[in-house]
Amino acid sequence: MRIRIVDAFTDRPFAGNPAGVLLLDAGPFPEAGRLQRIASEVNLSETAFAHPLPPGGDADWALRWFTPATEVDLCGHATLATAHVLHTTGTASGTVRFSTRAGVLGTTAHPDGTITLDFPTAPLTPASAPPGLAEALGARPLSVHDTGEHIGDLLVELADEATVRALRPDFAGLAARSRRGIIATAAAEDPGAGYDFVSRGFFPRVGIDEDPVTGSAHTALAPFWSARFGRDDLTGLQASARSGVVRTALRGDRTLLTGSAVTVVDGELLPGL
Numbered sequence: 001m002r003i004r005i006v007d008a009f010t011d012r013p014f015a016g017n018p019a020g021v022l023l024l025d026a027g028p029f030p031e032a033g034r035l036q037r038i039a040s041e042v043n044l045s046e047t048a049f050a051h052p053l054p055p056g057g058d059a060d061w062a063l064r065w066f067t068p069a070t071e072v073d074l075c076g077h078a079t080l081a082t083a084h085v086l087h088t089t090g091t092a093s094g095t096v097r098f099s100t101r102a103g104v105l106g107t108t109a110h111p112d113g114t115i116t117l118d119f120p121t122a123p124l125t126p127a128s129a130p131p132g133l134a135e136a137l138g139a140r141p142l143s144v145h146d147t148g149e150h151i152g153d154l155l156v157e158l159a160d161e162a163t164v165r166a167l168r169p170d171f172a173g174l175a176a177r178s179r180r181g182i183i184a185t186a187a188a189e190d191p192g193a194g195y196d197f198v199s200r201g202f203f204p205r206v207g208i209d210e211d212p213v214t215g216s217a218h219t220a221l222a223p224f225w226s227a228r229f230g231r232d233d234l235t236g237l238q239a240s241a242r243s244g245v246v247r248t249a250l251r252g253d254r255t256l257l258t259g260s261a262v263t264v265v266d267g268e269l270l271p272g273l
Contacts, residue, residue: 004085004266006084010259016244018264019078020046021085049066050082059099067206079215122219125148137156147219151216152179153180164198165239171204199238223255
C-alpha cells in the first residue's frame with residue numbers, strides 16, 4: 001500500500017500542514033480499526049484514505065480522514081493533499097469530486113498548481129464563552145461563535161494579531177471546553193502583509209494540540225471576516241510554527257479554499273500491516 005506525505009497550504013516543503021495520503025484500490029474501505037491504526041502510526045494531524053468510485057455517480061472518489069485518535073467529519077488540508085496526489089501522479093485531472101461524511105466535496109486543479117476546495121460554509125452562531133475558556137486559552141475573547149455540527153469548533157475573536165501569535169494555551173483546559181477545537185483569530189495588523197486575518201487552531205480533544213493549518217476552520221473564518229471587511233475574497237494566515245496560507249472566497253452556503261501543496265515523502269506500507 002503506497003503512502004505519501006504531503007505538505008498542504010504551502011508552496012515549499014517542511015511548511016504548511018503535513019497529511020498522510022493513501023490511495024486504495026476500488027471497493028469498500030478496509031475496516032475502520034485498521035485505518036485508525038495506520039493513522040496513529042503516521043501520527044500527523046490527519047491521514048486521508050481514498051478509493052475510486054464507479055463512473056456515473058455524484059462523486060469520483062470516496063474519502064475518509066483520521067487523526068491519530070479518531071475519524072473526523074471534515075478536513076481541508078488532507079483533502080487538498082489527496083487532490084494534489086491525484087493530479088501530480090496523473091490519476092486525475094481537472095475537477096475531482098469526493099464522497100465524504102460532509103457530503104460531496106469538489107476540488108479543482110489550476111494551471112499554476114494551486115487547488116481550490118469547494119466546501120460547505122460553516123453556520124456561525126454567537127455563543128457565550130464557556131467558563132474558564134479565557135484562562136485555558138490565555139487571552140480574553142472579544143467574541144465567541146459556534147461553528148455548527150460539521151466543524152464543531154468555537155471561533156474565538158481576540159484583540160489583535162500579536163495576542164493570537166503569543167498564545168500558549170492549557171490544552172487540557174481547552175479539551176474540556178469544545179466539541180472539536182478552538183479557533184483563535186484576529187485581523188491582520190499590517191494591511192500590506194499579504195493576508196487579511198490570522199488564526200491558530202487547537203484540537204486537543206481529537207489528539208492534536210495545535211494544528212499547523214486547518215482548512216476546515218476557514219469555512220468559518222471566511223464568513224466571519226467577510227462580514228467584518230465587506231469583501232467575499234480574503235487571504236488567511238494560520239500563524240503556527242510551520243505556518244500556511246489559505247485564500248478564501250465566500251459564495252453563500254459554499255466556501256472556496258485555495259492553496260498549494262508539496263509532496264515530501266513517497267513510500268510503501270509493508271504487506272500484511
